[in-house]
Amino acid sequence: MTKQHANWSPYDNNGGSCVAIAGSDYCVIAADTRMSTGYNILTRDYSKISHLAEKCVMASSGFQADVKALQKVLSARHLTYQHQHNKQMSCPAMAQLLSNTLYYKRFFPYYSFNVLGGLDSEGKGCVFTYDAVGSYERVGYSSQGSGSTLIMPFLDNQLKSPSPLLLPAQDAVTPLSEAEAVDLVKTVFASATERDIYTGDKVEIVILNAGGIHREFMDLRKD
Amino acid sequence: MLDTTALESFPSLISHGINVAGEISAPPSFQLPNSNDFDGFVKETIQMVKPAKGTTTLAFIFKEGVMVAADSRASMGGYISSHSVKKIIEINPYMLGTMAGGAADCQFWHRNLGIKCRLHELANKRRISVTGASKLLANILYSYRGMGLSVGTMIAGWDETGPGLYYVDSEGGRLKGNRFSVGSGSPYAYGVLDSGYKYDMSVEEASELARRAIYHATFRDGASGGVASVYYVGPTGWKKLSGDDVGELHYHYNPVTPSTVEQEMVEAAGP
Numbered sequence: 001m002t003k004q005h006a007n008w009s010p011y012d013n014n015g016g017s018c019v020a021i022a023g024s025d026y027c028v029i030a031a032d033t034r035m036s037t038g039y040n041i042l043t044r045d046y047s048k049i050s051h052l053a054e055k056c057v058m059a060s061s062g063f064q065a066d067v068k069a070l071q072k073v074l075s076a077r078h079l080t081y082q083h084q085h086n087k088q089m090s091c092p093a094m095a096q097l098l099s100n101t102l103y104y105k106r107f108f109p110y111y112s113f114n115v116l117g118g119l120d121s122e123g124k125g126c127v128f129t130y131d132a133v134g135s136y137e138r139v140g141y142s143s144q145g146s147g148s149t150l151i152m153p154f155l156d157n158q159l160k161s162p163s164p165l166l167l168p169a170q171d172a173v174t175p176l177s178e179a180e181a182v183d184l185v186k187t188v189f190a191s192a193t194e195r196d197i198y199t200g201d202k203v204e205i206v207i208l209n210a211g212g213i214h215r216e217f218m219d220l221r222k223d
Numbered sequence: 224m225l226d227t228t229a230l231e232s233f234p235s236l237i238s239h240g241i242n243v244a245g246e247i248s249a250p251p252s253f254q255l256p257n258s259n260d261f262d263g264f265v266k267e268t269i270q271m272v273k274p275a276k277g278t279t280t281l282a283f284i285f286k287e288g289v290m291v292a293a294d295s296r297a298s299m300g301g302y303i304s305s306h307s308v309k310k311i312i313e314i315n316p317y318m319l320g321t322m323a324g325g326a327a328d329c330q331f332w333h334r335n336l337g338i339k340c341r342l343h344e345l346a347n348k349r350r351i352s353v354t355g356a357s358k359l360l361a362n363i364l365y366s367y368r369g370m371g372l373s374v375g376t377m378i379a380g381w382d383e384t385g386p387g388l389y390y391v392d393s394e395g396g397r398l399k400g401n402r403f404s405v406g407s408g409s410p411y412a413y414g415v416l417d418s419g420y421k422y423d424m425s426v427e428e429a430s431e432l433a434r435r436a437i438y439h440a441t442f443r444d445g446a447s448g449g450v451a452s453v454y455y456v457g458p459t460g461w462k463k464l465s466g467d468d469v470g471e472l473h474y475h476y477n478p479v480t481p482s483t484v485e486q487e488m489v490e491a492a493g494p
Contacts, residue, residue, distance in 0.1 A: 003260055003262075003263065004259065004260065005260060005263055006258060006259065006260060006263070006264070010256070099327075099330070099331075100331075102327070103327055103331045104253070104254075105253075105254060106253065106327070106328075106331075106372075107253055107254070107255055107256070107265065107268070107370060107371070108254055108255065108256040108268070109268060129305070131304070131326065131327060133325070133327040133328075134327045134330070134331065135325075135326035135327035135329075135330050135331075136330070137305065137307065137308060137309060139305075139307065149302060163295065163306065163307040163449065163450045163466070163468065164307055165295050165307055165309065165449070165450040165452050165466045166450060166466045166467070166468065167452075167463055167464075167465050167466035167467075
């Protein structure tokens with residue numbers, strides 16, 4: 001007697017792309033606002049970005065129900081941390097928390113491809129990139145989601161930051177200015193929208209720097 | 224039984240009356256899906272997370288200690304998801320672990336091993352041996368055997384008995400040895416490593432051998448590449464010796480000499 005396979009999957013892919021770029025004193029995190037399922041668009045106005053801590057922002061693509069659950073878990077843990085330590089979590093600390101949170105569901109994963117951006121304790125931009133089960137590394141820039149295979153080569157070409165593994169160590173953050181980085185992000189999303197059906201509508205761009213947090217939107221093709 | 228020391232207790236989602244004043248009474252456990260077909264579900268999950276198997280890592284013991292080296296490419300199918308993965312994990316100042324297989328699995332369990340080693344130090348007032356540390360990891364991985372973890376690691380360190388090197392994998396295997404290479408590029412690395420190995424090498428010779436072995440593996444194996452990192456573990460702990468981009472190493476080992484015709488033309492053009 002052959003095993004019966006499930007004809008219902010707990011997962012779905014809502015598409016979308018996320019990008020984050022770290023600078024010397026800023027960090028840009030961006031994601032499109034289209035939420036789809038199969039060939040249908042569910043909404044053109046969905047935010048994939050979550051402000052986890054004062055200097056820490058997460059953008060996630062994949063299955064948005066899992067993303068929402070993940071955001072809630074992290075937000076609750078951050079609140080506990082603030083009560084216990086009387087301060088906000090730093091971005092590297094939140095990065096490890098996210099990694100552990102993802103791994104705790106190693107056998108029933110969050111279908112969530114995350115990019116964490118923020119400022120480290122020295123005020124320098126930092127970006128952490130994850131897989132679905134929590135392996136992470138600190139990088140100068142990253143993209144995740146349905147458009148990532150289109151976006152990453154372009155970012156590699158424009159920003160190719162030296163590997164953090166090189167010895168003698170070289171700085172990973174991009175020499176670009178904040179305005180140039182934001183412009184690059186807009187270009188990247190415009191290009192990804194052309195060739196990825198799941199990316200489009202609007203891009204939400206969040207900029208974190210010493211002055212605080214700033215959010216802007218840019219229209220993308222809606223087809 | 225499953226090792227659950229890494230997990231926090233999760234309070235039950237169903238509230239038992241008004242007794243939710245931070246009381247955590249549920250035993251720690253990994254959540255499992257309520258599926259009729261756990262095997263099939265696990266198989267599909269593995270496909271979804273598709274751990275990075277493409278890699279080259281190696282380690283060997285020689286007169287002066289242990290040499291550990293690895294590439295830095297992570298591949299998901301045919302796509303290179305990262306070219307700067309840290310595959311040599313610093314468990315503590317005198318022990319290193321290498322990463323091959325699932326990146327998250329290796330990162331998480333190596334970190335857990337580091338915690339266990341520290342707890343051992345605090346409980347016993349002495350450092351844990353490499354034998355002991357590798358056994359801790361092997362036992363954890365054995366308890367998760369068949370559940371889809373993918374870990375192929377080498378634990379290298381220096382303890383009271385001198386240099387130590389163990390190979391530990393997610394099938395539950397644990398081997399003591401002097402020379403190991405793990406990953407899709409390991410056949411190529413073994414070729415270079417085995418032919419150049421001598422017990423009485425100096426640290427410089429050994430690091431050059433390790434670097435060459437990784438370079439040759441990245442040259443021939445599509446799933447390996449990026450930066451070749453070389454670490455040395457000696458009596459005072461580990462030290463990173465080098466991190467070189469393998470693309471640059473290629474031209475370092477195979478310098479480009481302009482052909483004779485070009486040289487003549489350059490001379491003819493003259494100052």
